[in-house]
Amino acid sequence: MTKKRLKSVALATSLTLLALACLSLSSCSNIDLGLDSETSNATVDDKKSTATTIDNTITLEQITEDVSYLASDELKGRDNFTLDIRHAADFIAKRFNEVGLTTAKSAPNFKQQYSVQRITPNTLTVEINGQAISSELLSMATTKTEFSWHSNAQENNQPVNMVMIGEDDNMRKSLRELNNQGGQHLVLLHPKHEESFKRYQSYFAQGLTKLVTKNATEQGGVIVMALTDISKAKTFSVKGNATVTDTTLSNVVGILPGKSRANEVVLYSAHYDHLGIKPSIDDTSNSQSQTPTEIYNGADDDASGVSAIINLANHFAQMGNNERTLMFAAFSAEEIGGFGSRHFSTHVEPTSITAMINIEMIGKPAMFGDGTVWMTGMDRSNLGEQLNQALAPQNLKVYADPYPKQNLFYRSDNATLARLGVPAHSFSSTQLDKDQHYHQVTDDINSLNLPSMLQVIKMLAIATTPLVDGSITPSRIDPNKVKRNGLIY
Numbered sequence: 001m002t003k004k005r006l007k008s009v010a011l012a013t014s015l016t017l018l019a020l021a022c023l024s025l026s027s028c029s030n031i032d033l034g035l036d037s038e039t040s041n042a043t044v045d046d047k048k049s050t051a052t053t054i055d056n057t058i059t060l061e062q063i064t065e066d067v068s069y070l071a072s073d074e075l076k077g078r079d080n081f082t083l084d085i086r087h088a089a090d091f092i093a094k095r096f097n098e099v100g101l102t103t104a105k106s107a108p109n110f111k112q113q114y115s116v117q118r119i120t121p122n123t124l125t126v127e128i129n130g131q132a133i134s135s136e137l138l139s140m141a142t143t144k145t146e147f148s149w150h151s152n153a154q155e156n157n158q159p160v161n162m163v164m165i166g167e168d169d170n171m172r173k174s175l176r177e178l179n180n181q182g183g184q185h186l187v188l189l190h191p192k193h194e195e196s197f198k199r200y201q202s203y204f205a206q207g208l209t210k211l212v213t214k215n216a217t218e219q220g221g222v223i224v225m226a227l228t229d230i231s232k233a234k235t236f237s238v239k240g241n242a243t244v245t246d247t248t249l250s251n252v253v254g255i256l257p258g259k260s261r262a263n264e265v266v267l268y269s270a271h272y273d274h275l276g277i278k279p280s281i282d283d284t285s286n287s288q289s290q291t292p293t294e295i296y297n298g299a300d301d302d303a304s305g306v307s308a309i310i311n312l313a314n315h316f317a318q319m320g321n322n323e324r325t326l327m328f329a330a331f332s333a334e335e336i337g338g339f340g341s342r343h344f345s346t347h348v349e350p351t352s353i354t355a356m357i358n359i360e361m362i363g364k365p366a367m368f369g370d371g372t373v374w375m376t377g378m379d380r381s382n383l384g385e386q387l388n389q390a391l392a393p394q395n396l397k398v399y400a401d402p403y404p405k406q407n408l409f410y411r412s413d414n415a416t417l418a419r420l421g422v423p424a425h426s427f428s429s430t431q432l433d434k435d436q437h438y439h440q441v442t443d444d445i446n447s448l449n450l451p452s453m454l455q456v457i458k459m460l461a462i463a464t465t466p467l468v469d470g471s472i473t474p475s476r477i478d479p480n481k482v483k484r485n486g487l488i489y
Ligand SMILES: [Zn+2]
Pocket: 271, 301, 302, 334, 360, 361
């Protein structure tokens, strides 16, 4: 690479950063940067193009258009198992094409298809010491369609682990351990845990979703819970079955091929699925009648993030200075277990991903003010540090996750890639502790602060430019320090 280019690239980067700094000073395209004549000639073009670039490539008008459509009633809350989500995928693919992205081998027409299985419990009977346990005191989480267990172990095709959770035991912890083990477990749960039992019972009753992978059958397992004061099971007989429905879902993936470091990938991602439609039961009229359905538009969660990656793609496609390859992925199935990103992760070489910028809920201002953003897992790689070094000259910064107790590092798609060692973090501006709209029907376009969202997207464009042009390379995350997913639920 010739010097000038370096200079201009470097210059471009710092100019763009300057352009952003101006953001806080409202419109600034006529600011004199006081550069020397020689540079000024070069930079005037750069300045003109760069300064205006970010104002032209990431606009309030366009992000509003994108987020408004994604969060529109027309898409009915983008539920994974509906046709509506396919319309959302078509829209994102159309936008990726418009901004100039190309397709990946694993995603013809920008669609990366994968299959999931929904396993919905059907019948369950449990007898302990010859006593039948009534169904309202039973619950099962199963990835198997059929199972039959007897206290006479020879009759079981797989070992059955008998577990007692006593009144002083930590139910959540015990179940998590069984979930991490996989296999088959019969749990006798002390009645003191009734309240938590009810919560698990209704969660498990919805059924489980599993990614269809080659070795899906080996994995998985069954947990059967009986709420009982029986403390010793001398004999038992358990029979259960479930219905399996296969469904095809899609991620939407587009690429901006790199130049000098094309084999290194910077991944920008968000999830485009949400909660869909929930019939609300109106019991005021004393008759349990169906009232008009209520749509979970998911404007903030995560139509805002999807709009961000579309417009970041537009920005970098216009800039055309990405030394590294940029990948833009809109995942499905984040709300039901992150199956989109799990499938995606089987189609990339983790070591080739330099960093993952997962954008999650940036539609409303953070606690640090309009246009500010925070990231999860800042202590797990030095990406945050590096981004802040790039931003420091302009008194801008990416903050650390202000809600560490909420475990947010694990609550979005970044965790899947972090488990593979990628410096994968979510960037957000949500005030989760105060957000009245989170997973509510009121999370619609009217609840968003679009100028703040615009600033966040511009901030992310500026902050990640050193990643894009190859001037920074963050440290890897230690996969051993990232908790695994459960094998059953
Ligand atoms: Zn979300």
